[in-house]
Amino acid sequence: MGYAQLVIGPAGSGKSTYCSSLYRHCETMQRSIHIVNLDPAAENFDYPVAMDVRELINLDDVMEELGLGPNGGLMYCMEHLEDNLDDWLTEELDNYLDDDYLVFDCPGQIELFSHVPVLRNFVEHLKRKNFNVCGVYLLDSQFMTDVTKFISGCMASLSAMIQLELPHVNILSKMDLVTNKRDVEDFLNPEPQFLLSELNQCMAPQFAKLNKSLIEQGVDGFSMVSFVPLDLRKESSIQYVLAQIDNCIQYGEDADVKIKDFDPEDDD
Ligand SMILES: Nc1nc2c(ncn2[C@@H]2O[C@H](COP(=O)(O)OP(=O)(O)OP(=O)(O)O)[C@@H](O)[C@H]2O)c(=O)[nH]1
Ligand SMILES: [Mg+2]
Secondary structure, X not given: OEEEEEEEXXXXXXXXXXXXXHHHHHHHOOOXXXXXXXXXXXXXXXXXXXXXXXXXXXXXXXXXXXXXXXXXXXXXXXXXXXXXXXXXXXXXXXXXXXXXXXXXXOOOOHHHHOOOOHHHHHHHHHHHOOEEEEEEEEEEHHHOOOHHHXXXXXXXXXXXXXXXXXXEEEEEEOHHHOOOOHHHHHHHOOOHHHHHHHHHHHOOHHHHHHHHHHHHHHHHHHOOXXXXXXXXXXXXXXXXXXXXHHHHOOOOOOHHHHHHHOOHHHOO
């Protein structure tokens, strides 16, 4: 059984920074973790790249040769990845052992996890290869200042959750930039009634019905939209987020069994 995080979220929400902080954290904890770049447009990395989609296809070549713009080019690259799951990805995954823990740093284009099946098929492939996968959705805490932005963030996260059908952890990133923690506290584990009344206050009365159904169907109906705050300056915060994710994919649960199975005779 392998373990994987699929790190998704809007452009600039802090996915790559999270991946590199997670890498350093695990290095300190002497825990093995491999970060995979799935962004065909990425150029600089703060973490050692274990697998790189740019070895398969890169955005500059696609834009130049096919005359596509950056977003169309990216969609083309990701569809190419989808076509190569059985060869490129399978070969790359063969380099990893049973217990390995992979973290996939995804591109930020929101269409990738809302209305094209690329990531979904990618995840299905990982599952077939015996990986336990968790969707890790990052949302920038700078957007948490008012209820309308919060709802739009929730809806984007929900659409990813529904599309990917994975265990899912929502993270509120960049907490170091939040000066008044009170401002975001209301949004971490939101009360549907509170959200509804806030929403009604900042929107015109004709939206009341829409607001009600958004909150009832989206936030309350799924009762899954809650956020874990992440402050990368604090090891304890990274540790907490990682523990939540590990729990979702049952990482570490069979550790006891493995120690018992271990045969000292095999050790040189
Ligand atoms: N203060 C602060 N800035 C952050 C944090 N995480 C990311 N940033 C900044 O936010 C910007 C975007 O961060 P990235 O990690 O590149 O975001 P991303 O989600 O990988 O972006 P794309 O790959 O382009 O979608 C960079 O300028 C980062 O330095 C954080 O925890 N705190
Ligand atoms: Mg990135």
